[in-house]
Amino acid sequence: MQIDLxxxxxxxxxxxxxxxxxxxxxxxxxxxxxxxxxxxVNLIEGGGQTLETRSQEIYSAKMEGNxxxxxxxxxxxxxxxxxxxxxxxxxSYTADVFSPPNTVPSLKWPIANYDLEPYYSEVHKIMHxxxxxxxxxxxxxxxxxxxxxxxxxxxxxxxAPFSKRNLANTVGRECLRSTRIACFLHANATSIxxxxxxxxxxxxxxxxxxxxxxxxxxxxxxxxxxxxxxSRLLLASTSISERxxxxxTDNVGRYFHDHISVSAATIQGEAKRQFVRLFSxxxxxxxxxxxxxxxxxxxxxxxxxxxxxxHFAIEEPPGTGVAALREVLQSIQRHEKSGQVIKAISTLPxxxxxxxxxxxxxxxxxxxxxxxxxxxxxRLDCEQKPMATSRIRISAERDILGMPKAIVDWRxxxxxxxxxxxxxxxxxxxxxxxxxxxxxxxxxxxxxxDSWLKLASDTYHAxxxxxxxxxxxxxxxxxxxxxxxxxxxxxxxxSVFPGGGSSNPTFTMMALTLRLGTHLANECIxxxxxxxxxxxxx
Ligand SMILES: Cc1cc2nc3c(=O)[nH]c(=O)nc-3n(C[C@H](O)[C@H](O)[C@H](O)COP(=O)(O)OP(=O)(O)OC[C@H]3O[C@@H](n4cnc5c(N)ncnc54)[C@H](O)[C@@H]3O)c2cc1C
Numbered sequence: 268m269q270i271d272l273x274x275x276x277x278x279x280x281x282x283x284x285x286x287x288x289x290x291x292x293x294x295x296x297x298x299x300x301x302x303x304x305x306x307x308v309n310l311i312e313g314g315g316q317t318l319e320t321r322s323q324e325i326y327s328a329k330m331e332g333n334x335x336x337x338x339x340x341x342x343x344x345x346x347x348x349x350x351x352x353x354x355x356x357x358x359s360y361t362a363d364v365f366s367p368p369n370t371v372p373s374l375k376w377p378i379a380n381y382d383l384e385p386y387y388s389e390v391h392k393i394m395h396x397x398x399x400x401x402x403x404x405x406x407x408x409x410x411x412x413x414x415x416x417x418x419x420x421x422x423x424x425x426x427a428p429f430s431k432r433n434l435a436n437t438v439g440r441e442c443l444r445s446t447r448i449a450c451f452l453h454a455n456a457t458s459i460x461x462x463x464x465x466x467x468x469x470x471x472x473x474x475x476x477x478x479x480x481x482x483x484x485x486x487x488x489x490x491x492x493x494x495x496x497x498s499r500l501l502l503a504s505t506s507i508s509e510r511x512x513x514x515x516t517d518n519v520g521r522y523f524h525d526h527i528s529v530s531a532a533t534i535q536g537e538a539k540r541q542f543v544r545l546f547s548x549x550x551x552x553x554x555x556x557x558x559x560x561x562x563x564x565x566x567x568x569x570x571x572x573x574x575x576x577x578h579f580a581i582e583e584p585p586g587t588g589v590a591a592l593r594e595v596l597q598s599i600q601r602h603e604k605s606g607q608v609i610k611a612i613s614t615l616p617x618x619x620x621x622x623x624x625x626x627x628x629x630x631x632x633x634x635x636x637x638x639x640x641x642x643x644x645x646r647l648d649c650e651q652k653p654m655a656t657s658r659i660r661i662s663a664e665r666d667i668l669g670m671p672k673a674i675v676d677w678r679x680x681x682x683x684x685x686x687x688x689x690x691x692x693x694x695x696x697x698x699x700x701x702x703x704x705x706x707x708x709x710x711x712x713x714x715x716x717d718s719w720l721k722l723a724s725d726t727y728h729a730x731x732x733x734x735x736x737x738x739x740x741x742x743x744x745x746x747x748x749x750x751x752x753x754x755x756x757x758x759x760x761x762s763v764f765p766g767g768g769s770s771n772p773t774f775t776m777m778a779l780t781l782r783l784g785t786h787l788a789n790e791c792i793x794x795x796x797x798x799x800x801x802x803x804x805x
Pocket of ligand 1: 293314341345347728
C-alpha cells in the first residue's frame with residue numbers, strides 16, 4: 268500500500284511493529300523480508316516515485332578534506348534509492364576481508380564470511396543472476412592454471428540484468444502490493460526520539476514537503492538511509508542529548524571510507540588484442556561476468572597490503588552503438604518518462620550495424636563485443652585504512668526541512684598509496700606474463716608525493732560512519748546491527764562496514780540486511796504487534 272504524505276490533510280500518528288526509514292536497496296529488501304514473515308512494517312521514504320529536485324537537494328552537503336564525488340553525484344533520494352542508477356555489479360567478499368591478514372587490526376569485522384553465506388543465494392535470486400558460480404569453468408577457459416599466479420586471485424563479478432537493477436520495479440512493487448507494508452512517500456525522517464527513562468526509541472519525526480510533521484511509532488526502528496544519511500540522522504537527533512543518538516563515545520560519523528579507484532595504465536596495440544581474448548566480459552546463461560584480479564590473502568599477509576584488486580574499464584567512444592544501447596537500457600532502469608525512453612531509442616537505427624554485431628557477439632561468441640576505438644584502462648581499486656578523522660559531521664546550515672546539512676570530511680592515508688603502488692608492480696608483471704604488455708603506465712602513479720591522487724577517485728561506494736564492532740568505545744552498532752545501548756534501533760547500510768574489501772559492497776550489504784531480517788523477525792515474535800492496517804483505513 269502506498270501513502271503520499273504530501274496528500275495527507277492532517278497531522279497523524281502512525282504505528283507498526285517495525286518502522287524502516289529509507290526505501291532504497293536495504294529498506295525495500297528488509298520490508299519485503301519482514302512482511303513475508305508476518306511482521307507489519309511502515310516504510311518511510313523521503314523521495315517520490317521519480318527523482319525530484321526538491322528531494323535531491325536535501326542531499327546537498329559541504330565537502331572538507333578530499334573531494335568525495337559520491338556525496339553529490341552518487342546517491343539518489345527517490346523510491347528505490349540509488350538502485351535507480353547503480354551498475355548492479357555483484358561480488359561477495361573473500362574471507363580475508365572479514366579477517367584481514369596481518370594488516371591494520373581495526374579493519375577486522377566482528378563477523379565472518381560464514382555468518383553471511385546463508386544469505387548469498389537469496390541475494391542472487393533477488394537480483395536475477397542465478398545461483399551458480401561458473402568461476403572455475405571461466406578460470407579454466409582463461410588457461411590461468413598454466414601460469415603461476417599465487418599472488419593474484421581471479422574471480423568474476425556478476426552484473427544484474429538492466430531490467431532488474433532498479434529494485435523499485437521488482438522488490439518495490441512487491442512491497443506496494445503487500446498488505447503488511449505501508450510505504451509512505453515524500454516522508455522525510457528528520458529526528459529519532461528516544462525515551463529519557465528507558466533509552467528505547469519511541470518515535471521517528473517525519474516531515475512532508477508542506478511543512479507538516481508526523482509521528483511514527485514502532486517496537487523496532489531500522490535506519491536504511493544510505494551511508495551519509497545514517498550518520499546525519501543519528502547526529503541530528505538531539506531531543507535528549509546534544510551529541511545525537513548512539514554517540515556517547517563520539518563514534519557516529521567517524522571512519523568514513525570508500526574505495527579508491529586509480530587509473531593506473533592504458534592497454535594498447537597487441538596487448539589490447541590479448542586483453543580482448545583473455546579478459547573481455549563473458550556471458551554465461553545470459554548473465555554478464557567481468558574478471559577481477561584481486562591481491563591474494565597470501566600476498567596481502569606477506570606485503571602487509573590493504574585489500575586491492577585490478578580490473579579493466581572499457582570505454583567506447585561517444586555516439587557508438589554500445590553507448591546508444593546503454594543509454595536506452597539506463598533510461599528504462601531509471602524509470603524515465605516514456606518521452607525520454609523514446610528519445611533514447613530513436614538513436615538506435617543510426618547504429619544498427621554495430622548493434623547487430625553486439626547481439627551476434629553476445630549470442631554466438633558469448634562475449635561483449637569491444638570496438639577497435641574502445642579505450643581499455645587498467646584500474647586498481649583499494650580499500651582504505653580506517654581513520655577516525657575521516658568523518659561525517661553536521662553543520663549549522665539547515666535544509667528546507669530544518670535539518671542540519673551534512674559535512675563530509677573524506678581522508679586518504681599513505682597506506683592506500685603504498686598498497687596501490689605495490690600491487691601495480693605485481694599486476695604489471697603478471698599481465699606481462701600472460702601477454703598483456705607492455706602497459707602504458709600513468710607517470711603520477713609512481714610518485715612519492717600526493718600527485719597520484721590526480722589519478723584517483725571514489726567509486727560511489729560510501730561506507731563507514733556507523734561502524735560495526737563489539738566495543739562501544741570504537742564502534743556504533745553491534746554484530747546484529749543494533750546501535751550500542753539503544754535496544755530497538757538498528758542500522759542496515761554500508762555505513763556499518765569496518766573495512767571495505769576491494770569488491771563492490773552492496774552484495775554484502777544486502778546479505779547483512781537479510782540477516783538482520785531474520786534477527787528482527789525473531790525479536791518481533793517475542794513482542795507485541797500493533798494493528799497497522801485498521802489504523803490506516805480510519
Ligand atoms: C552510479 C552508481 C553505480 C553503482 N554501482 C554499484 C555496483 O555496481 N555495485 C555495488 O555494489 N554498488 C554500486 N553502487 C553503490 C550502491 O548503489 C549503494 O551501495 C546502495 O545503493 C546502498 O543502498 P542503501 O539502501 O544503503 O542506500 P540507498 O540505495 O541510497 O537508499 C537510501 C534510501 O533512503 C532514503 N532516505 C535517505 N534519507 C532519508 C530520510 N531522512 N527520510 C526518509 N528517507 C530517506 C533515500 O531517498 C533512499 O531511497 C553504485 C552507486 C551509484 C550511484
